[in-house]
Amino acid sequence: xxxxxxxxxxxxxxxxxxxxxxxxxxxxxxxxxxxxxxxxxxxxxxxxxxxxxxxxxxxxxxxxxxxxxxxxxxxxxxxxxxxxxxxxxxxxxxxxxxxxxxxxxxxxxxxxxxxxxxxxxxxxxxxxxxxxxxxxxxxxxxxxxxxxxxxxxxxxxxxxxxxxxxxxxxxxxxxxxxxxxxxxxxxxxxxxxxxxxxxxxxxxxxxxxxxxxxxxxxxxxxxxxxxxxxxxxxxxxxxxxxxxxxxxxxxxxxxxxxxxxxxxxxxxxxxxxxxxxxxxxxxxxxxxxxxxxxxxxxxxxxxxxxxxxxxxxxxxxxxxxxxxxxxxxxxxxxxx
DNA sequence: AGGCAATACTG
DNA sequence: CAGTAT
DNA sequence: GCCT
Numbered sequence: 640x641x642x643x644x645x646x647x648x649x650x651x652x653x654x655x656x657x658x659x660x661x662x663x664x665x666x667x668x669x670x671x672x673x674x675x676x677x678x679x680x681x682x683x684x685x686x687x688x689x690x691x692x693x694x695x696x697x698x699x700x701x702x703x704x705x706x707x708x709x710x711x712x713x714x715x716x717x718x719x720x721x722x723x724x725x726x727x728x729x730x731x732x733x734x735x736x737x738x739x740x741x742x743x744x745x746x747x748x749x750x751x752x753x754x755x756x757x758x759x760x761x762x763x764x765x766x767x768x769x770x771x772x773x774x775x776x777x778x779x780x781x782x783x784x785x786x787x788x789x790x791x792x793x794x795x796x797x798x799x800x801x802x803x804x805x806x807x808x809x810x811x812x813x814x815x816x817x818x819x820x821x822x823x824x825x826x827x828x829x830x831x832x833x834x835x836x837x838x839x840x841x842x843x844x845x846x847x848x849x850x851x852x853x854x855x856x857x858x859x860x861x862x863x864x865x866x867x868x869x870x871x872x873x874x875x876x877x878x879x880x881x882x883x884x885x886x887x888x889x890x891x892x893x894x895x896x897x898x899x900x901x902x903x904x905x906x907x908x909x910x911x912x913x914x915x916x917x918x919x920x921x922x923x924x925x926x927x928x929x930x931x932x933x934x935x936x937x938x939x940x941x942x943x944x945x946x947x948x949x950x951x952x953x954x955x956x957x958x959x960x961x962x963x964x965x966x967x968x969x970x971x972x973x974x975x
Numbered sequence: 976a977g978g979c980a981a982t983a984c985t986g
Numbered sequence: 987c988a989g990t991a992t
Numbered sequence: 993g994c995c996t
Binding site (some may be wrong): 673700705708736741 | 995
């Protein structure tokens, strides 16, 4: 159970990837599924210029409570991210799903001028800029951000200075660790945390299985959080294990925030859709204190930061061992 | 015209 | 129940 | 906004 050995498990993408064929010297063939879970997941995005634009528009629509349009641009971005190479002409979009008139117009504009009018307009909008900053705080969503904006607040300092604002627990932690959790997590930091969790698990149950999942498992160099899955060979004890791990992290003095969600997994009720069962396993969303001394290559922190530690968002999932093994097998077969 | 993932937790 | 998170 |  060395942290680098276990096979990838990714909560959302348990369905087999279908790699789109690349026609010789031409456009990506019409092989992109309209379903995100069947699209190729890659480390590299060859269409950042377009996907960034779509994400700005999606965010804008989200701030304006236009969930449908928001979703449409999120999907469009997701489709382009799955492509094996960068778009170089509008024609290449013809076979792609989730790209309609608006999305194609944006692509055309960017291909031609390097930027799109609608996007530039959003980016220069004060309301958009402010809501973007507000929602970058963990625990602050569009509704709260909008409420603050309407009351005339324009910066995080304004929020913190306003005595009438009552932050909930999540938001308090969001502000408390703002710098840390909005800064990328390096692969070295993810490895260090995997080791911390691995040793914690090991100390409770010697016969445990554990794997680093999520983006790092797919080879990414940076992420915004660390996803780890683990279980015990003793079927039925996985929830106890997770609870014991949380207790131990607390005792170690590194548990800064914890949102625990008990298992809702029930074989009798969801046997046919056992893929989606990942959502039902015991899990927790944490903020952990990571010591610089535990990271081989040092923390991903600015040089002037002399604390010797940083906060990191960590998600732990603990499925029953039979599900764990199943997930590992499925993933191995699909990617190697 | 109607749907867009689904769901658990907090306050 | 509304709001946020994964 | 895009799809059915």
